Amino acid sequence: MAKTVKDEQKPTQRYSIDKKPDGTITIKFVVPTADIEKIREQIVNELVKQVEIQGFRKGAAPRNLAEQKLNRETVREEVLKKVLTDEYVAAVKESNINPIVNPKIHVEQFAEGTDLAFEAETCETPEIDLKNYKDEVRKIKPAPKIVIPGQAASAQGSGEPKEEANKKLDEILAAILRVTQIQIPKILIDQETNRLLSQLLDEIKRLGVSLDQYLSSRGKSEADLRKEYEERAEKDLKLEFLLRKIADEEKIIVEQKEIDEAIGAIKDEKQRKDIAQNPYLVASIIRQQKTLSYLTKI
Numbered sequence: 001m002a003k004t005v006k007d008e009q010k011p012t013q014r015y016s017i018d019k020k021p022d023g024t025i026t027i028k029f030v031v032p033t034a035d036i037e038k039i040r041e042q043i044v045n046e047l048v049k050q051v052e053i054q055g056f057r058k059g060a061a062p063r064n065l066a067e068q069k070l071n072r073e074t075v076r077e078e079v080l081k082k083v084l085t086d087e088y089v090a091a092v093k094e095s096n097i098n099p100i101v102n103p104k105i106h107v108e109q110f111a112e113g114t115d116l117a118f119e120a121e122t123c124e125t126p127e128i129d130l131k132n133y134k135d136e137v138r139k140i141k142p143a144p145k146i147v148i149p150g151q152a153a154s155a156q157g158s159g160e161p162k163e164e165a166n167k168k169l170d171e172i173l174a175a176i177l178r179v180t181q182i183q184i185p186k187i188l189i190d191q192e193t194n195r196l197l198s199q200l201l202d203e204i205k206r207l208g209v210s211l212d213q214y215l216s217s218r219g220k221s222e223a224d225l226r227k228e229y230e231e232r233a234e235k236d237l238k239l240e241f242l243l244r245k246i247a248d249e250e251k252i253i254v255e256q257k258e259i260d261e262a263i264g265a266i267k268d269e270k271q272r273k274d275i276a277q278n279p280y281l282v283a284s285i286i287r288q289q290k291t292l293s294y295l296t297k298i
Contacts, residue, residue: 029118104122130249
C-alpha cells in the first residue's frame with residue numbers, strides 16, 4: 001500500500017512508501033529541479049569560502065572566479081549527499097517509520113536540469129509471534145547422563161556436563177524456530193550474508209587459498225555458497241530477534257555491575273579498553289546469555 005505526501009503539505013518534495021510482506025520498506029522520491037538548485041547554491045556558497053586565489057584573501061575572491069576553481073564532481077557529490085539525507089530523514093520522520101538499518105540507496109536519475117529520482121530501502125523490526133514456545137521447550141527431555149568409570153564423582157560435582165547442556169540448548173533453539181512465527185526482511189538477510197561471506201573470504205585469504213580452490217574442494221559453486229550463507233544468515237537473524245523478544249517479555253535486564261564485571265574480566269588491556277567504548281554491545285551479549293540460561297530452565 002503506497003502513501004503519497006499531499007501537495008499542500010510539502011509542495012517541493014514527493015515520496016511514496018511501499019511496505020513488502022517480509023517487512024522491507026521502499027521509499028521512492030522525486031525531488032524537483034528547483035529544490036536541487038537551491039541546495040546547490042547553498043553548497044557552492046560554502047565551498048567558495050575555502051577557495052584561495054592569488055591576489056585575494058581566502059574566501060574573498062569574486063564569486064564567479066572562485067566558482068570556476070571548484071571541482072564540478074565534488075559539488076555534485078555534496079549536493080547529492082545533502083539531498084538524499086534531508087529527503088530520507090524527512091520522509092522517515094513524517095511517516096513514523098522506525099528503521100533499524102541504514103538505507104540502501106539507488107539513484108535512478110540525477111542530471112543537471114532534471115528532477116532527482118531515487119529510492120531508499122530499509123526495514124523495521126520484524127513482527128514476531130512467539131506462540132506456545134514454552135510448551136514446546138517443556139517437551140524436550142534432558143539428555144541422559146553418561147557415567148564414565150572413574151569420572152562419576154567429578155561429573156556429579158560439576159552439575160550437568162557441558163556437552164549435554166549444549167545439546168539440550170540446540171534442541172531448545174530448534175524447537176523455538178519451529179514453533180514461532182517471524183519473517184526476516186530481505187535487506188537484513190543480504191547484509192548479514194555479505195558480512196559472513198566477507199569473513200569467509202578473509203579466512204581463505206589468510207590460508208593462502210583462492211576462492212576457486214576453496215569452492216572446488218567443497219564441490220560447490222559461488223551460487224551454492226551464497227545460498228548456504230543466506231540460509232545461515234536468516235537462521236541467525238531469526239534467533240537474534242526471537243531471543244530479544246523473549247528477553248523483553250520476560251523482563252530480562254542487565255545491570256551496570258554485570259557490564260563492569262564482564263569488561264573487567266578481559267585480560268588484554270587494549271581489548272578491554274576497546275570493548276569498554278561500546279557497553280551497549282556488552283550488555284546485549286550478557287542479556288542474550290541470560291536469556292539462553294532462562295530457556296534451559298523452563
